[in-house]
Amino acid sequence: MTENQKIQASNIPTIGDRQIELLEKLCNASAVSGDEQEVRQIVLEEIKPFADEIKVDALGNVLATKFGRGENRVRVMLAAHMDEIGFMIVKKHDDKLFQFERIGGIDERQLPGKAVLVGREHLPGVIGAKPIHMTTADERKNKIPVDALRIDLGPEIGEKVKPGDRATFATRFKRFGPSIQAKALDDRFGVAILIELLKHASENIDLLAAFTVQEEVGLRGARVVAYRFDPDMAIAVDSTPAYDLPHWDDEDQNVQYNTRLDAGPAIYVMDRATIADRRLVTLFSDAAQQEDIPYQFRQPGGGGTDAGVIHKTRAGIPSISVSVPSRYAHSAIGLARVDDWANTLRLLDAALVRVTPDLLAGERRG
Amino acid sequence: MKSLIKQLVETPGPSGFEYEIRDVIREAIGDAADELRVDALGSLIAKKGVKTEQGLRVMISGHIDEIGLMVTHVDDRGFLRFTNIGGINPMTCYGGRVLFMDGTRGVIGMDSIESGKTPKLTDLFIDVGATSKEDCSVKVGDVCGFERPFIDLGKRMVAKSMDDRVAAAVAIEVLKRLESTPHELHFVFSTQEEVGLRGATTAAYGVDPDLGFAIDVTRSGDTPRFSPKMATALGDGPAIKVRDSSFIADPRLVDWMIKAAEEAGLPYQLEVLEAGGTDGRAIQLTRGGVPAGCVSIACRYIHSPSEMVDSDDVENAVQLLVKLLSEPIDLK
Ligand SMILES: [Zn+2]
Numbered sequence: 209m210t211e212n213q214k215i216q217a218s219n220i221p222t223i224g225d226r227q228i229e230l231l232e233k234l235c236n237a238s239a240v241s242g243d244e245q246e247v248r249q250i251v252l253e254e255i256k257p258f259a260d261e262i263k264v265d266a267l268g269n270v271l272a273t274k275f276g277r278g279e280n281r282v283r284v285m286l287a288a289h290m291d292e293i294g295f296m297i298v299k300k301h302d303d304k305l306f307q308f309e310r311i312g313g314i315d316e317r318q319l320p321g322k323a324v325l326v327g328r329e330h331l332p333g334v335i336g337a338k339p340i341h342m343t344t345a346d347e348r349k350n351k352i353p354v355d356a357l358r359i360d361l362g363p364e365i366g367e368k369v370k371p372g373d374r375a376t377f378a379t380r381f382k383r384f385g386p387s388i389q390a391k392a393l394d395d396r397f398g399v400a401i402l403i404e405l406l407k408h409a410s411e412n413i414d415l416l417a418a419f420t421v422q423e424e425v426g427l428r429g430a431r432v433v434a435y436r437f438d439p440d441m442a443i444a445v446d447s448t449p450a451y452d453l454p455h456w457d458d459e460d461q462n463v464q465y466n467t468r469l470d471a472g473p474a475i476y477v478m479d480r481a482t483i484a485d486r487r488l489v490t491l492f493s494d495a496a497q498q499e500d501i502p503y504q505f506r507q508p509g510g511g512g513t514d515a516g517v518i519h520k521t522r523a524g525i526p527s528i529s530v531s532v533p534s535r536y537a538h539s540a541i542g543l544a545r546v547d548d549w550a551n552t553l554r555l556l557d558a559a560l561v562r563v564t565p566d567l568l569a570g571e572r573r574g
Numbered sequence: 575m576k577s578l579i580k581q582l583v584e585t586p587g588p589s590g591f592e593y594e595i596r597d598v599i600r601e602a603i604g605d606a607a608d609e610l611r612v613d614a615l616g617s618l619i620a621k622k623g624v625k626t627e628q629g630l631r632v633m634i635s636g637h638i639d640e641i642g643l644m645v646t647h648v649d650d651r652g653f654l655r656f657t658n659i660g661g662i663n664p665m666t667c668y669g670g671r672v673l674f675m676d677g678t679r680g681v682i683g684m685d686s687i688e689s690g691k692t693p694k695l696t697d698l699f700i701d702v703g704a705t706s707k708e709d710c711s712v713k714v715g716d717v718c719g720f721e722r723p724f725i726d727l728g729k730r731m732v733a734k735s736m737d738d739r740v741a742a743a744v745a746i747e748v749l750k751r752l753e754s755t756p757h758e759l760h761f762v763f764s765t766q767e768e769v770g771l772r773g774a775t776t777a778a779y780g781v782d783p784d785l786g787f788a789i790d791v792t793r794s795g796d797t798p799r800f801s802p803k804m805a806t807a808l809g810d811g812p813a814i815k816v817r818d819s820s821f822i823a824d825p826r827l828v829d830w831m832i833k834a835a836e837e838a839g840l841p842y843q844l845e846v847l848e849a850g851g852t853d854g855r856a857i858q859l860t861r862g863g864v865p866a867g868c869v870s871i872a873c874r875y876i877h878s879p880s881e882m883v884d885s886d887d888v889e890n891a892v893q894l895l896v897k898l899l900s901e902p903i904d905l906k
């Protein structure tokens with residue numbers, strides 16, 4: 209972009225009641241990996257009036273295209289995963305008690321005593337735990353293995369449940385002041401953001417929106433979407449943990465926080481699955497600085513997003529990830545800030561309007 | 575060739591940040607290739623030759639990235655915490671020197687840990703001589719490699735990134751010595767091998783070869799006591815890989831390589847590596863599958879700041895490759 213070329217003004221809305229309502233609906237839906245239909249339904253309804261082409265592929269991914277206008281449009285793929293971590297019923301013990309397995313990364317220490325919703329009917333169940341009255345001091349020192357836990361649904365309701373049914377934490381969405389508490393913010397934040405970007409797509413690009421499946425079990429959906437879209441570049445939009453809490457014994461010693469709440473969207477430089485293309489890192493950090501949007505770099509290290517499979521597709525696709533920070537990821541309840549979400553949406557929009565063929569014309573420089 | 579190797583190993587290029595080493599290699603290749611291109615993940619692909627009736631499209635891949643470090647946190651006093659790029663052994667870090675892509679230098683220090691315990695990466699930090707956070711030019715996400723100059727020990731050579739710059743040296747030399755070939759050759763100087771064969775994966779898809787092989791280093795079983803359980807030794811010739819933990823070489827390629835070495839009177843050894851993998855795997859699993867193999871250079875102290883190879887092994891690898899690629903390939 210030359211200096212006197214004016215960057216097209218953004219028409220992206222801020223986060224208001226309409227967006228919060230949609231996020232609430234998305235978070236409260238159940239979409240454990242492999243059965244994403246509840247979220248997919250909401251997505252399809254929302255985007256139908258706005259996308260030029262919509263396709264649901266063999267794995268259940270939603271591929272939505274919004275064509276831009278003008279010459280030499282870069283084909284930009286944005287990916288957000290519809291699936292969430294959860295549980296699967298594996299064995300009926302009697303009509304009330306069910307053995308289950310985890311789907312995706314869940315710490316088993318967090319399970320006892322949690323309410324869950326089972327199956328497409330959202331049947332209420334409880335992951336039971338022995339009351340403290342009955343446990344010995346020794347028992348309380350050990351974690352309870354998931355194999356020893358049961359989901360308790362009680363009679364009548366339990367009769368409707370069968371092996372293979374999925375379950376999620378029962379947490380309902382709450383907004384209070386600047387904060388949000390919900391399950392599945394990973395990655396309903398991304399889904400909500402992609403819907404908004406489709407509705408207000410910038411015209412300099414072809415926007416290829418991928419609402420992906422089975423991310424939490426190994427980035428499976430994004431692999432086939434990237435192959436089909438075959439984009440010029442890709443951005444995974446996800447939610448990443450903020451572990452910005454002081455150490456109880458030494459406040460200064462937390463040097464592994466991943467991201468911080470209230471610090472804005474987290475731009476990825478490297479995780480275990482992807483080394484972000486520096487041209488895209490610069491695109492985002494420059495856009496943030498020019499638009500005065502707060503941002504942070506996610507601490508390089510572990511973890512992975514859909515970008516991990518997208519960038520290795522075909523002959524290679526320049527890729528990056530951007531995430532909304534959220535505390536207590538992959539637990540029954542996450543806590544995040546409306547402002548971090550709003551700024552992530554703003555940053556993505558600001559970056560997308562700055563995408564030109566020149567961006568990728570040169571060689572990858574790191 | 576030693577001066578080329580020295581130049582290659584002393585250029586920084588951690589995985590994902592291969593632009594400087596790529597420029598050095600491009601310069602060294604000069605007009606020895608018919609065509610040069612860089613793909614989306616930064617791999618340099620040098621094409622040479624025209625596919626004749628008895629020819630194949632052949633991919634030869636050696637990775638140009640090396641292990642390195644990336645900054646994760648800058649504390650108030652300007653000390654840097656970091657994470658690994660590729661397989662870093664914390665034992666080889668303390669007291670080491672690092673070089674950032676912008677030329678900034680630093681040393682690696684360590685928190686006081688219980689004596690006798692091996693440090694974890696999180697016990698280590700980089701000190702670039704900053705007096706405070708404000709005085710520190712390095713930011714989160716910045717990348718450095720180890721700094722350790724090339725040393726010439728006569729027959730043996732030592733440097734920080736013989737893995738796998740020695741392959742780049744071999745490939746460049748083959749490109750130069752090769753007078754004619756019935757094949758369409760694609761020499762891939764691949765990126766991001768150390769983090770999971772990523773560059774070779776996309777390059778192989780792009781090249782779509784009929785046959786391919788990697789050039790990489792392998793462990794050497796000739797050091798004192800508890801050395802790796804391997805038949806390979808420095809100086810015994812290029813190693814023809816039979817298998818490693820991620821890849822079984824196509825037996826037809828193994829036989830082809832053995833036959834060529836014997837015909838040319840070149841020493842060779844056979845390699846069975848219990849742990850590890852190379853670009854060979856990425857080539858083999860491309861599209862509908864590709865017959866693939868690997869030529870290795872035995873190397874001591876891999877992924878330490880002092881990797882050692884034998885200069886005769888390097889020369890013999892060049893000669894073996896020239897022989898392999900000058901003639902039609904008849905896989906049996
Ligand atoms: Zn996620």
Ligand SMILES: [Zn+2]
Nearest residue numbers: 737738790791
């Ligand atoms: Zn290597």
